[in-house]
Amino acid sequence: MTTWLASLGAWTIGAVALLGHAARFFLRLCAALPAACLRPRLIVDQLHFIGNRSLSIIGVSGLFVGFVLGLQGYYTLQRYGSAEALGLLVALSLVRELGPVVAALLFAGRAGTSLTAEVGLMKAGEQLAAMEMMAVDPVARILAPRFIAALIAMPLLAAMFSAIGILGGWAVGVGLIGVDAGAFWSQMQAGVDVFKDVGNGVIKSAVFGVICGFIALYVGHESQPTPEGVARATTTTVVASSLAVLGFDFILTALMFGAT
Amino acid sequence: MAAFVSFESLAFGYPGRPLLSDINLHAERGEVVALMGGSGSGKTTLLRLLGGQLRPDSGRVVFDGEDVGALNRAALYGLRRRMGMLFQYGALFTDLSVFENVAFPLREHTRLPQSMIRDLVLMKLEAVGLRGSAALMPAQISGGMARRVALARAIALDPPLLVYDEPFAGLDPISLGTIAHLIRALNDALGATSIVVTHDVAETFAIADRVYLISQGRLMAQGTPAELRASTDPFVVQFLSGSRDGPVRFHQPAPSLASDLGITS
Numbered sequence: 398m399t400t401w402l403a404s405l406g407a408w409t410i411g412a413v414a415l416l417g418h419a420a421r422f423f424l425r426l427c428a429a430l431p432a433a434c435l436r437p438r439l440i441v442d443q444l445h446f447i448g449n450r451s452l453s454i455i456g457v458s459g460l461f462v463g464f465v466l467g468l469q470g471y472y473t474l475q476r477y478g479s480a481e482a483l484g485l486l487v488a489l490s491l492v493r494e495l496g497p498v499v500a501a502l503l504f505a506g507r508a509g510t511s512l513t514a515e516v517g518l519m520k521a522g523e524q525l526a527a528m529e530m531m532a533v534d535p536v537a538r539i540l541a542p543r544f545i546a547a548l549i550a551m552p553l554l555a556a557m558f559s560a561i562g563i564l565g566g567w568a569v570g571v572g573l574i575g576v577d578a579g580a581f582w583s584q585m586q587a588g589v590d591v592f593k594d595v596g597n598g599v600i601k602s603a604v605f606g607v608i609c610g611f612i613a614l615y616v617g618h619e620s621q622p623t624p625e626g627v628a629r630a631t632t633t634t635v636v637a638s639s640l641a642v643l644g645f646d647f648i649l650t651a652l653m654f655g656a657t
Numbered sequence: 658m659a660a661f662v663s664f665e666s667l668a669f670g671y672p673g674r675p676l677l678s679d680i681n682l683h684a685e686r687g688e689v690v691a692l693m694g695g696s697g698s699g700k701t702t703l704l705r706l707l708g709g710q711l712r713p714d715s716g717r718v719v720f721d722g723e724d725v726g727a728l729n730r731a732a733l734y735g736l737r738r739r740m741g742m743l744f745q746y747g748a749l750f751t752d753l754s755v756f757e758n759v760a761f762p763l764r765e766h767t768r769l770p771q772s773m774i775r776d777l778v779l780m781k782l783e784a785v786g787l788r789g790s791a792a793l794m795p796a797q798i799s800g801g802m803a804r805r806v807a808l809a810r811a812i813a814l815d816p817p818l819l820v821y822d823e824p825f826a827g828l829d830p831i832s833l834g835t836i837a838h839l840i841r842a843l844n845d846a847l848g849a850t851s852i853v854v855t856h857d858v859a860e861t862f863a864i865a866d867r868v869y870l871i872s873q874g875r876l877m878a879q880g881t882p883a884e885l886r887a888s889t890d891p892f893v894v895q896f897l898s899g900s901r902d903g904p905v906r907f908h909q910p911a912p913s914l915a916s917d918l919g920i921t922s
Contacts, residue, residue, distance in 0.1 A: 519751075527748035527807075530708050532737040533765045 422615055425536055426544055433541035440542045440549075447508035447543070448550030452557065454507050455500055459491075459558035462499060463565020466490055470566070471574050481580030485588040487566030488559075492589065492598045493654070496559035498646050501605035503558075504551060505638035509613035512543055513634040516617030517627035525618075540618065544610045551606025552599050559598070597653045604649060605642050612638045660719075661686045661850050662707065662818065667716030669699075669706060670874075676702050677874040680716070684867075686817075689844050689851040691861045693896070694871035695905065700854040701745075703871075704822050707852070708742060709733040720818065738766060741811030745823040747803040749795040755782070755806050756791040762813040781809040784846075785839060801832025805839065812843060818850050819843070825857040833857070837864050858897055862886070870896060872905065 470486045525535040570576040620630035660683035667680040684690040705711045718725040759778045782788040785805040841864040844851040862882040870878040895903030
């Protein structure tokens with residue numbers, strides 16, 4: 398009984414300490430952001446690395462999610478004789494939920510892991526220590542540009558995901574099944590609100606960008622500087638980012654759409 | 658005149674595990690000073706204390722009149738600009754070319770025009786004999802070359818203090834001789850002071866002005882290479898000759914073999 402209590406206590410203390418450590422690191426990272434903004438060249442490089450190279454997986458996934466939404470949405474809607482609302486259903490699902498969330502999950506797997514591995518290996522190769530000894534703060538020089546790039550890339554990727562998904566839904570709904578094209582687009586146009594739906598989706602994906610970027614960089618920076626340590630850190634990034642994204646998505650959805 | 662770098666009755670350790678105690682050593686301007694000792698004797702920890710990555714539990718580390726352990730972050734960064742450090746395996750930035758690695762400190766700390774940075778980098782690379790490899794990536798060069806590139810990077814800002822962490826580890830005999838020669842030549846050409854942490858006796862004795870021997874976190878002996886060679890202290894004799902047994906035992910402390918194997922008589 399006492400050992401059980403003791404291990405519960407130890408776990409709690411460990412969790413709180415980790416949270417405190419991560420929060421302090423987050424503040425340190427944020428303090429380094431203004432200076433990093435003065436060196437856009439570094440951000441652009443990272444934007445290319447983590448944004449551009451995530452495009453293909455985001456595009457392909459978005460297309461197929463759109464296909465499936467078109468099929469499943471039509472199946473349900475036509476039972477109630479409202480198949481022409483398919484455009485609205487596809488657009489709202491993507492813009493409000495699937496775009497930000499699925500893009501963030503893919504981003505954590507595609508870009509988050511590479512950020513963690515890169516930073517972890519730089520640490521293992523003493524590159525971060527060498528930078529410290531050259532009087533260059535690695536948080537400002539290495540982590541901050543990557544964090545800003547994740548922050549910029551995430552909403553763009555989510556928007557791309559939603560746009561391609563809508564085209565996928567259109568291709569299946571209108572092209573394959575034969576839903577009226579005019580109804581498809583006009584229902585969408587009438588039912589999707591720029592601020593309430595699209596705007597909230599963008600806010601969500603920006604929050605997810607902060608989450609995925611921060612977790613990937615923090616975990617990489619704190620990884621054990623060994624091959625196993627970096628491997629474990631990469632796994633941790635995917636698991637922690639995915640869970641955090643899903644958890645925050647629920648909270649954000651409740652805050653944004655819960656009252657109405 | 659006060660020494661350029663000095664450790665004054667320094668002690669350091671992690672909770673329950675003292676690493677260094679009562680360390681007193683100093684390096685004068687222009688000297689090449691070697692800190693030698695077996696693996697795990699606390700040599701690298703001394704360098705971390707000197708660079709301010711660790712802070713001493715008691716005693717002081719003084720660099721050019723400043724107490725390193727008492728500096729805040731900004732002052733520490735100012736101090737590190739006057740300190741060039743060569744890491745054990747070079748620690749080159751693997752995403753940057755040889756040229757960009759050497760240019761890195763210049764780009765971060767100065768506002769020199771591109772053409773001047775280029776000239777400076779080529780001069781530093783020329784000093785280590787690798788001007789022709791400027792365009793290569795770190796993955797494309799050998800371990801010995803990487804160490805020389807890191808050396809060029811360490812001297813990019815012409816620091817008055819050069820610090821080497823195991824510069825000879827894992828090098829072939831030719832690279833080893835090259836690095837040793839460069840350490841001495843650059844020290845004299847730049848008018849710098851060098852601190853070399855190593856356990857390679859032959860190369861170190863050939864270039865060092867003064868040598869400190871460290872074992873188990875304590876200073877065991879000091880002197881010029883000639884003085885140490887003439888020493889009759891058992892530890893010094895064992896370290897220089899590389900004997901298996903001596904004051905440093907071959908067997909680490911353990912319960913008797915019979916009791917570990919469960920043989921009871």
